[in-house]
Amino acid sequence: MSTNYSNEPLLDMYIFETEQLLGQLEQLILDSEKTDGFSREAIDEIFRIMHTIKGSSAMMMFNGVSNLAHCMEDLFYCLRDGKYESIDSSYISDMVFEGIDFIKEEITKIKNGDTTEGDPLIIIKKINTHIKELKGDVSAVSDHQKEAGAENLQKASQSENSQYYPKYAYKAVLHFEDGCEMENIRAFSVVHNLKDITSELTHFPEDLLNNECSEDIKKNGFQILFRSDLRYDRIQEVLLQTIFLRKLELTELESEEFNKPGNIKKPDHNNPAEKQEAPKTPKIKTQKESQLSSSHQNILSVDVLKLDKLMDLVGEMVIAEAMVIQNPDLDGLELNNFQKAAQRLDKITKEIQDMVMSIRMVSLAATFQKMNRIVRDMCKKLDKEAKLVITGEETEVDKNIIEHISDPLMHLVRNAVDHGIESAQEREASGKSGCGTIMLEAKSAGRDVLITVRDDGKGLRKEEILRKAKEKGLLYKSESDMTDREIYNLVLLPGFSTKDDITEYSGRGVGMDVVAKNIETIGGSVLVDSTPNSGTTITLKIPLTLAIIDGMNIKVGKTVFTLPTISIMESFRPKEGETFTDPEGNEMIMVRGNCYPILRLHQYYNIATDITDFTDGIVIMVEHDDKTLCIFADDLLGQQQIVVKSLPKYIRDFKKIKGLAGCTLLGDGSISLILDIGGLVYG
Amino acid sequence: MSRILIVDDAAFMRTTIKMALEKAGHVIVGEAENGMEGLSQYIKLKPDLVTLDITMPVMNGIDALKAIRKYDNNAKVLMVSAMGQEGIVREAVLSGAKTFIVKPFSSEKLIQTVEKILSA
Structure with missing residues (x-):
């Protein structure tokens, strides 16, 4: 097909566009479900999307996808007629989703360079059966219409049959090129072009609207019989203009010969004029009113x-x-x-x-919209009622970060439906509306973005969490010392899972800790909060971008470290007597009446330095998730923008040095280690 | 060498058509994503030929075809259709499309068709 030019950029474009279309499609179906049924605009738009996917996939020779898209297109073509009163839109949505999933899988295979051997036959069969059922509903009506239309035309053509006979009579047989497709319509176009210069035109096959006659035309050619005032060479000239014409046989007939039967092979009807003009044309309406259509934008897609x-x-x-x-x-x-x-x-x-x-x-919209589908599918499976409310989806974050939060978000939303939202009966019993609400919200906060997943379900059970944590030895301090928030955040620890029974969607024991880990790898953090019987709120705090941050360089001995400026609260030189040692031997400092632990960097990393006395060096107070730590270093070197580079793999994996987030190059070409405040605070 | 306008809502199809026609030495003077844009581009650019997709948002190919033909009765329009659109293609023929090509098509077939229309 398109083998004679490089397919690579085309393939990329195909994948990109198809994925985008699938996303739109999914959203359309979900929206339609909310409004109970498909609006005219939605049907038009879905039809158009399937049509585009079909065309593009056929061009790329992904026949499975193309066939399936064709079939779904047919389905919506039927719905477009709008004659069907009893449309089971929920069933249709399910089928379309099944189709979308199939295409998505195929696209993934294409992306990975695998062969696309998936066979959508089952889905196609299902859809075709449904189309037949739909059509069965109205076949009586359309037959009736057809008859009426044919009658009218017959009358019209009869009145046109005038007394005047043009001079010449001709017979023409046209053969089209192999593989030009839609031979019947090509034949129709020939007839259309001859209309003005001929009369008494008959042709075989007669019913050019019937797509099956294409086979006849392929085999025997398209035969036309007509009268005209024009001479042979003029007629030939007109016919030769036919595009995709392989062979033309044009013969002039004697006037008597013209009316003989047998001129056209197999003419089985005495009044061919009846069907000369097609009775009905399926029309597609303009989509001017469609608000769903995409507007033109000056946007360039870049790898x-x-x-x-x-x-x-x-x-x-x-x-x-x-x-x-x-x-x-x-x-x-x-x-x-x-x-x-x-x-x-x-x-x-x-x-x-x-x-x-x-x-x-990139805006979070696409990532957020994906959650609609998850909530819908899970509610259906688990027989619960819940709606997803999305706000702030226009908030933008770095493309790399989007990739990292997609999975954790999905997990959180699943958890919310599975564990958070109760069944309708339970909800009503506790005085809530039967339909649960899951709020998905994003907002900017300085250099961070806060993403909140909030449900109005039963909330977390404090006692249960404590019991579990104790059982698994996850408690790091005594129960009485822990704030509610600290207790709730225990669920983020590895190996913690509160639900004993496992459902298809969540609760496999690798839940929240994976979420926390994923978010931490991009420098974010997770906060859990909950109120019994009114729901759980999980907040993801995510940096806007990863790559370049403002950093403060500090010196310990001959080593330079960099701290993200954002986490520095203040720095000062302690006075004599402000520092003390607690009974366990931990060094603490008293600042404005509060005690904070001190971390000596030279001790922590075992670096030789002359400055070991607090009064000679400098203390930098840093904060992470409401926890504060004072870092003791030799001196501040100054602030600069730094480019975060990850640590080499062997340092990360084998050395496992704690408290390092990465490294960066300094102006003089030397390397500075970036401290991971979170790691130090909790370490 | 002819000046050609491509009207198709799928960037993929536009690129495919563009690559094929450019290979044959034609100049793509413009691309449009829907019929409305196609019409305004046609009026502005006066191309020798337009490839017109049928199913598009805002204004579909048939309406665009009618509008283009109204503006320029000699406009050479090649409809790009897909299997299963027989009825609509028929309407396009009635509305003055020179001919149509059915997806999936090879670049040779496209070039051949375009050249035939241009030479007619």
């Missing part, structure tokens, strides 16, 4: 890999800039012009960085 590369390059540029401006060779020099130029460079670099960041920002 994410290229953006990643660009991001890397900008990162390198930030480092290179620092290398130039903070070059040790410049130390002690008075360079006014250089400083001015350097400032300008700095400004532009920051602007480029912001721009590249903003390119990578």
